[in-house]
Amino acid sequence: MTLTDASTDSALEVLAASLVTHADREGPLLPILHDIQAALGQIPSEVLKPLAAALQMTEAEVWGVVSFYHDFRQEPAGExxxxxxxxxxxxxxxxxxxxxxxxxxxxxxxxxxxxxxxxxxxxxxxxxxxxxxxxxxxxxxxxxxxxxxxxxxxxxxx
Ligand code: FES
The missing domain is CATH 3.40.30.10 (Glutaredoxin)
Incomplete structure (x- = not known):
């Protein structure tokens, strides 16, 4: 699912805030993904590239973690x-x-x-x-x- 421009901005704001929160943490990927999932109900594809860049990882590495854990959704869940x-x-x-x-x-x-x-x-x-x-x-x-x-x-x- 592709986000609208406004939703993408919102997702990037959530990412930025989470990066600050976990800046001093060792291995911050999972806590950041949990923050994004909690705030947006999904891990939008739009955050993968900037998240990977911020953590000096490849986008494929981040995607590998997102797709491995079932609780990280690529689409929002139902009510x-x-x-x-x-x-x-x-x-x-x-x-x-x-x-x-x-x-x-x-x-x-x-x-x-x-x-x-x-x-x-x-x-x-x-x-x-x-x-x-x-x-x-x-x-x-x-x-x-x-x-x-x-x-x-x-x-x-x-
Ligand atoms: S097999 Fe353990 S709860 Fe279902």
Missing amino acids: RVVKLCRAEACQARGSEELAEDLLRKAGISWGGTTADGRLTIDPVYCLGLCACGPAAQVDGRPVARLTPSTLQKLAGVA
Whole structure:
């Protein structure tokens, strides 16, 4: 997604402020990316080049970090974010079937956001709730022992 000129200016302001905040820090890339993500809901491509230049890295190195961590988004998430566990213990308790139902009801695939911007569904690999699976996080709140109806209600697609 390409930002408008005003949004690009705003993103560059966030970057500049974060660079100042973390100027004396060793290894400031991740904290700066977290600042940008928190302020803008995404890591816009427009910040990659100036960020790389400021940290004396290549743009490819910065992009490698952004694309490695799932929590850094290249597009803003929906109003509600459901992170559904796909790791083994939850799979054994039916998480894949839950996921298929939810994705079909929402009309999106993993990592997607509904056209109305209300819901994003992301995969996650273990939330530490293995004994209480299937588990998920809804807007950062852990939920466990999910059934199709509770998950769909939590996701707002019931
Ligand atoms: S496997 Fe799902 S929470 Fe651990």
